[in-house]
Amino acid sequence: xxxxxxxxxxxxxxxxxxxxxxxxxxxxxxxxxxxxxxxxxxxxxxxxxxxxxxxxxxxxxxxxxxxxxxxxxxxxxxxxxxxxxxxxxxxxxxxxxxxxxxxxxxxxxxxxxxxxxxxxxxxxxxxxxxxxxxxxxxxxxxxxxxxxxxxxxxxxxxxxxxxxxxxxxxxxxxxxxxxxxxxxxxxxxxxxxxxxxxxxxxxxxxx
Amino acid sequence: xxxxxxxxxxxxxxxxxxxxxxxxxxxxxxxxxxxxxxxxxxxxxxxxxxxxxxxxxxxxxxxxxxxxxxxxxxxxxxxxxxxxxxxxxxxxxxxxxxxxxxxxxxxxxxxxxxxxxxxxxxxxxxxxxxxxxxxxxxxxxxxxxxxxxxxxxxxxxxxxxxxxxxxxxxxxxxxxxxxxxxxxxxxxxxxxxxxxxxxxxxxxxxx
Amino acid sequence: xxxxxxxxxxxxxxxxxxxxxxxxxxxxxxxxxxxxxxxxxxxxxxxxxxxxxxxxxxxxxxxxxxxxxxxxxxxxxxxxxxxxxxxxxxxxxxxxxxxxxxxxxxxxxxxxxxxxxxxxxxxxxxxxxxxxxxxxxxxxxxxxxxxxxxxxxxxxxxxxxxxxxxxxxxxxxxxxxxxxxxxxxxxxxxxxxxxxxxxxxxxxxxx
Amino acid sequence: xxxxxxxxxxxxxxxxxxxxxxxxxxxxxxxxxxxxxxxxxxxxxxxxxxxxxxxxxxxxxxxxxxxxxxxxxxxxxxxxxxxxxxxxxxxxxxxxxxxxxxxxxxxxxxxxxxxxxxxxxxxxxxxxxxxxxxxxxxxxxxxxxxxxxxxxxxxxxxxxxxxxxxxxxxxxxxxxxxxxxxxxxxxxxxxxxxxxxxxxxxxxxxx
Numbered sequence: 001x002x003x004x005x006x007x008x009x010x011x012x013x014x015x016x017x018x019x020x021x022x023x024x025x026x027x028x029x030x031x032x033x034x035x036x037x038x039x040x041x042x043x044x045x046x047x048x049x050x051x052x053x054x055x056x057x058x059x060x061x062x063x064x065x066x067x068x069x070x071x072x073x074x075x076x077x078x079x080x081x082x083x084x085x086x087x088x089x090x091x092x093x094x095x096x097x098x099x100x101x102x103x104x105x106x107x108x109x110x111x112x113x114x115x116x117x118x119x120x121x122x123x124x125x126x127x128x129x130x131x132x133x134x135x136x137x138x139x140x141x142x143x144x145x146x147x148x149x150x151x152x153x154x155x156x157x158x159x160x161x162x163x164x165x166x167x168x169x170x171x172x173x174x175x176x177x178x179x180x181x182x183x184x185x186x187x188x189x190x191x192x193x194x195x196x197x198x199x200x201x202x203x204x205x206x207x
Numbered sequence: 208x209x210x211x212x213x214x215x216x217x218x219x220x221x222x223x224x225x226x227x228x229x230x231x232x233x234x235x236x237x238x239x240x241x242x243x244x245x246x247x248x249x250x251x252x253x254x255x256x257x258x259x260x261x262x263x264x265x266x267x268x269x270x271x272x273x274x275x276x277x278x279x280x281x282x283x284x285x286x287x288x289x290x291x292x293x294x295x296x297x298x299x300x301x302x303x304x305x306x307x308x309x310x311x312x313x314x315x316x317x318x319x320x321x322x323x324x325x326x327x328x329x330x331x332x333x334x335x336x337x338x339x340x341x342x343x344x345x346x347x348x349x350x351x352x353x354x355x356x357x358x359x360x361x362x363x364x365x366x367x368x369x370x371x372x373x374x375x376x377x378x379x380x381x382x383x384x385x386x387x388x389x390x391x392x393x394x395x396x397x398x399x400x401x402x403x404x405x406x407x408x409x410x411x412x413x414x
Numbered sequence: 415x416x417x418x419x420x421x422x423x424x425x426x427x428x429x430x431x432x433x434x435x436x437x438x439x440x441x442x443x444x445x446x447x448x449x450x451x452x453x454x455x456x457x458x459x460x461x462x463x464x465x466x467x468x469x470x471x472x473x474x475x476x477x478x479x480x481x482x483x484x485x486x487x488x489x490x491x492x493x494x495x496x497x498x499x500x501x502x503x504x505x506x507x508x509x510x511x512x513x514x515x516x517x518x519x520x521x522x523x524x525x526x527x528x529x530x531x532x533x534x535x536x537x538x539x540x541x542x543x544x545x546x547x548x549x550x551x552x553x554x555x556x557x558x559x560x561x562x563x564x565x566x567x568x569x570x571x572x573x574x575x576x577x578x579x580x581x582x583x584x585x586x587x588x589x590x591x592x593x594x595x596x597x598x599x600x601x602x603x604x605x606x607x608x609x610x611x612x613x614x615x616x617x618x619x620x621x
Numbered sequence: 622x623x624x625x626x627x628x629x630x631x632x633x634x635x636x637x638x639x640x641x642x643x644x645x646x647x648x649x650x651x652x653x654x655x656x657x658x659x660x661x662x663x664x665x666x667x668x669x670x671x672x673x674x675x676x677x678x679x680x681x682x683x684x685x686x687x688x689x690x691x692x693x694x695x696x697x698x699x700x701x702x703x704x705x706x707x708x709x710x711x712x713x714x715x716x717x718x719x720x721x722x723x724x725x726x727x728x729x730x731x732x733x734x735x736x737x738x739x740x741x742x743x744x745x746x747x748x749x750x751x752x753x754x755x756x757x758x759x760x761x762x763x764x765x766x767x768x769x770x771x772x773x774x775x776x777x778x779x780x781x782x783x784x785x786x787x788x789x790x791x792x793x794x795x796x797x798x799x800x801x802x803x804x805x806x807x808x809x810x811x812x813x814x815x816x817x818x819x820x821x822x823x824x825x826x827x828x
Binding site: 112 | 231232234235236238239240241242243245246247249250251252253254255256257258259262272273276277280283284287411412
């Protein structure tokens, strides 16, 4: 009987490990695929000055790449921090994690949109779409933690109610910050991008 | 002699682990590559309203992405559940697993087809192609389990005939469901997509 | 002193594991990227019959995909079998493994070429390029095994001279088969593709 | 208390493992994605001679691919060698490692630029951009090692000041070499590419 329990427990630990590895893989491929859109058109008659000028003209798509790379990297760190508290999964965790991964894998889409329309009359719409997309990602994180924290037996042994409340707070602040950034995009798109930058610095220094 | 056996056994266990890791990698890259087709064309004179309109017009390709993401994620979970019962591989398992991975890596092709022709006169043909492709994937799963279950020494110790019959049943139901969905596509394409959705809910809640 | 030796040995084992994992990753991404070229052009006025016809017309690129998927999968199995005999690496192994991975990562290029020109007047040139590319891959495998087998301390303990000769033979046969297939392509391109198929069946059943 | 320390230590070791695995994944996907730009345009009326000629005409993009593959592979080996000395991370290591990975994932961009403009009047500008990009990568490596070496408790036990100075030296030489290569590009682009080649041979034989 005890043997069965140990076997079962081992199986479950392996389960979490594999889901984490699969999630890591999706984060990793998604973050690398962000870059493949960035390129220069061939031009047989290009000059040195012309190419330098073309390269400098790529700053909007490069800026969008940098913003998304940082966002996805922070999301990966957050995902990792969240799963560190889990020792088991259930259907609700699997589904909410799947929803999160589906959004992460699609980040290249809002990134391209932001880069392509940064210097057009559609800048505001592009930033609203981009920041709104990361509100969705925050909601997916919130759902994932909600699904995990509801069941005591999914969490690692020795976690205290204070620690759970602390993670609750972190997820709520993340959702709140992303919502404020999206609202700022309605006032002025650059305000939203600068607020994102401030949030990262805060997140990195205090996270 | 006994040492050799233990060595041999360890080698074989490592074998299964590496095939699983490789399969996981293909699932992971394939599921992330689904997203790279989704994008908006650059337009220097775009307005905020125009971009919002263009983004909303992307719903067919996004719907195809969501459907395929869920299908590949469920296939990954199914692959994982199947390999949990294996402790060893042989040529037949390697070949049928290779056939399955070849199909999984090509899922972006039917996905793009579905997304591109959802609003055209070729909607029915696109859905028949898409759903027929997942019938093929079900057949590959069925073959993989057939190859594995034939040989007692490929399966983990302590597996009961009842457990084997249960997995047989799961694979048969999967093939049957996907076949019914494909037949439904001949009647009406939306019927097939709605049946897919019902099957997922059933699969997630009871799987 | 003994402690240092054990430490050093562990470090070296870890080294091989990480190189294998990195190589596996490149095989895995390369094999999945083979698929991303396959797609159908959007056509707002497409009919069901027209789409079915277009999909059937994709058989050359799908055939090229299947051929390359099998080739890369067999190369992965071969790579795995070769590294199973190594317990350590040196510069020559690293460089020849790097050369092999560089070729594997570029397989999508000859694959696309084969698929695009299968039904054109350049079919023969495409098959010569494709089969010649896999001769290069065989040479890289031969070099890798040559670099490994030269140094006794790179190989696992207990490997016999007979086993080493057996792997030598396998690598030589692989190079010979791929060279014959390439020569066959000069006579008739289909002869080369059919010979490839025969070699796979032989390889899978006897490998 | 001691138990907590061991637990904490284990947690931190796992932390480094996961960051290394994630970094490896990004190196692996980035190095494989280098290849997807290389292809030949479809041409229904192509002849065997015409295709051979087109394939030979692809040498600039293939050369750029080979150069970048070697550069990224050496960067991966360097990254691996650096992390072997770490047993723990902090915010500064995470941020500088993230900066390095962001640059690595974007290597396909300078690679494409080099390949596309090798035979145009913009060759010099393309090589300056390419070599300058790898100066940036050297700076990222230097920052990563600076962040790691500042804190004694991030490094593995038993590392000597002489070993730390040796790694300092390696990183400084890397940055110096890449800077010299970039300066050479201002004199003549081929001088820079030949210097790169000499540096690799030195690096591989002495590294």
